[in-house]
Amino acid sequence: MPHLRPGGFVTPRRDKRPLPRIPVPAARAVVDCAVYVNGDRRPGRVSYREALHEVRASGEGYVWLGLHSPDDEQMQDVGRVFGLHELVVEDAVNAHQRPKLEVYDDTQFLVLRTVKYVEHESMDKASEVVETGEIMIFVGPDFVITVRHGDHTHLSGLRRRLEARPTRLALGPTAVLHAISDLVVDSYLAVTDRMETDIVAIESSVFGTQRSLNIDPVYLLKREVLELRRAVTPLTGPLARLTADNPMVPKEIRRHFRDVADHLTTVIDRVVEYDEVLTSLLGAAAAKVGIQQNTDMRKISSWVAIAAVPTLVAGIYGMNFEYMPELDERWGYPTVIVGLLVACSALWVILRRHHWL
Numbered sequence: 001m002p003h004l005r006p007g008g009f010v011t012p013r014r015d016k017r018p019l020p021r022i023p024v025p026a027a028r029a030v031v032d033c034a035v036y037v038n039g040d041r042r043p044g045r046v047s048y049r050e051a052l053h054e055v056r057a058s059g060e061g062y063v064w065l066g067l068h069s070p071d072d073e074q075m076q077d078v079g080r081v082f083g084l085h086e087l088v089v090e091d092a093v094n095a096h097q098r099p100k101l102e103v104y105d106d107t108q109f110l111v112l113r114t115v116k117y118v119e120h121e122s123m124d125k126a127s128e129v130v131e132t133g134e135i136m137i138f139v140g141p142d143f144v145i146t147v148r149h150g151d152h153t154h155l156s157g158l159r160r161r162l163e164a165r166p167t168r169l170a171l172g173p174t175a176v177l178h179a180i181s182d183l184v185v186d187s188y189l190a191v192t193d194r195m196e197t198d199i200v201a202i203e204s205s206v207f208g209t210q211r212s213l214n215i216d217p218v219y220l221l222k223r224e225v226l227e228l229r230r231a232v233t234p235l236t237g238p239l240a241r242l243t244a245d246n247p248m249v250p251k252e253i254r255r256h257f258r259d260v261a262d263h264l265t266t267v268i269d270r271v272v273e274y275d276e277v278l279t280s281l282l283g284a285a286a287a288k289v290g291i292q293q294n295t296d297m298r299k300i301s302s303w304v305a306i307a308a309v310p311t312l313v314a315g316i317y318g319m320n321f322e323y324m325p326e327l328d329e330r331w332g333y334p335t336v337i338v339g340l341l342v343a344c345s346a347l348w349v350i351l352r353r354h355h356w357l
Contacts, residue, residue, distance in 0.1 A: 029070035031148075032159065037061035039166030049081055055142050062173050063143040066155060070147065082143055083107075092136050095149040099231070101238035108139040108248060110177065110238060112184045113231035116152040117194040123201055123217035129224040130191060132231055135184065137177055139248075144173035146180065158183050174253045181239070182260050188232050188267040192274070195225070199274055199281075206285050213292065215285045222278045229271045235264055302351040309347065310340045 035042040035051045037060055046054070051063040067078065072093050079089035085104040091097055091111070102109045114133040120126035133150020146155060158179055162168060168175050202218055239261040243254050313336065351357045 029067045029074045031066040031068050032156070033063065033065045035061050035063055036169050039168070039170030041163055048078065052081060052143060061142070064159070064173075064176060065143065065145045066159070067145065067147045069149055075147075078145065082138070082140065082145065084138060084145075088138065092138075092147045095134050097134060097136070099235040099238060101241050103248070106141055106248070108137075108177070110137045110139070110181070111135075112137070112181065112235065114150060114153050114184055115187060115191050115228060115231055117191045123198055123205075123221065124214060126217070126220060129195065129198065129221060130228050132227065135180060137180060139173045139177050142173070144176045146176075155180065155183075171250060171253060174249050177242075178253050178256045178260065181242075181257070182263075185235075185260050185263045185267065188228075189263060191228065192267055192270045195221070195228075195274060196270075199277060202281060203277075206281050206288065213285060213288050215282075215289055218278065218281050218285050222275075222282065225271060225274045225278060229268075229275060232264065232267050232271060236261075236268070239264060298356045302347075302356045305351070306344050306347050309343045313340060 030048065033046060033048050033051055035046065035054055037058075042054075042061075048063065048065045051065070055061050055063055065078070067074075070078070070093065075089050075093045078084070079086065084107065088102065088104060088107075088109045091109070097111045099113055100111050112135045114135055116131045116133070118126070118128045118131050120129070131150075131152060133148070133153045135149075135153050135155075136147040138145040138147075148155065162176065162179055168179070198221055202221060205213065206218070239257060242249055243257045243261055246254065249257070317336075348357065
């Protein structure tokens with residue numbers, strides 16, 4: 001039946017097949033696109049087709065195109081314009097790539113994993129410590145394309161800082177490659193500094209004097225450190241290739257990449273140290289939880305032993321035999337109650353002296 005909607009009757013679709021997907025223009029994924037000549041940005045806003053045509057027609061400068069989470073059709077269009085290999089175009093659409101460096105003819109393709117520290121009041125209330133994203137960089141003789149995946153992978157601030165230093169941009173597209181790599185690795189250092197505070201807090205809780213221990217934050221931080229390790233460790237190989245005698249990277253840029261590699265080594269050393277510390281803390285926390293459980297079991301056993309005395313006597317006198325001691329005595333019941341109290345008190349004193357209670 002037709003449904004009444006504001007404005008009239010609407011007949012429902014009887015065909016349950018999915019509606020055809022409306023293609024979204026590649027320009028919707030473009031964050032910024034500019035032509036740089038001698039380090040200076042050309043004024044005006046141009047499409048990446050026009051920018052690349054301008055550069056190749058004049059024979060000077062290069063294009064810096066920034067994209068955010070393009071879909072397959074959008075990235076295919078960019079790949080056709082810039083002559084990118086179909087394999088790297090596919091990688092650029094599918095996120096969750098490992099850090100790597102691939103070379104296709106005269107185009108370099110670098111994948112970087114980005115990390116962001118997630119603010120939280122305490123580790124007991126945290127559900128996530130590190131948030132990851134990706135930046136993929138295509139570098140050719142006359143273009144550099146950045147593809148970002150994630151909400152925290154902004155490069156607008158970096159672009160403005162580089163535009164304020166035209167001498168650096170004048171070194172070519174690989175200067176942008178170095179600047180992005182340096183920014184990402186510096187963010188690793190910042191995240192490890194913040195995570196160190198969390199590790200110190202967990203150490204204090206594990207080795208503190210509090211009665212109970214929540215071991216879940218230790219497992220959470222251990223998981224986040226492993227995620228950070230997977231993000232930073234594989235980058236060692238690509239940076240080694242960029243600092244070697246790579247004819248596609250100018251000598252001056254290779255020197256700057258060595259500094260980035262040194263910072264990455266510092267990050268990896270910290271992450272490995274954090275991993276080892278958390279492994280030790282897991283063992284210590286598990287031992288402490290075991291000790292707490294043993295202490296609780298001793299207390300439970302002590303109270304069970306104390307309760308067993310009146311239970312035993314009540315069980316005997318509850319058998320209702322005719323000839324039992326003290327049944328006909330006037331003071332029999334009070335005597336039994338007093339005797340139970342004395343026996344239970346004596347057990348409590350003995351167990352207390354032996355630190356079971």
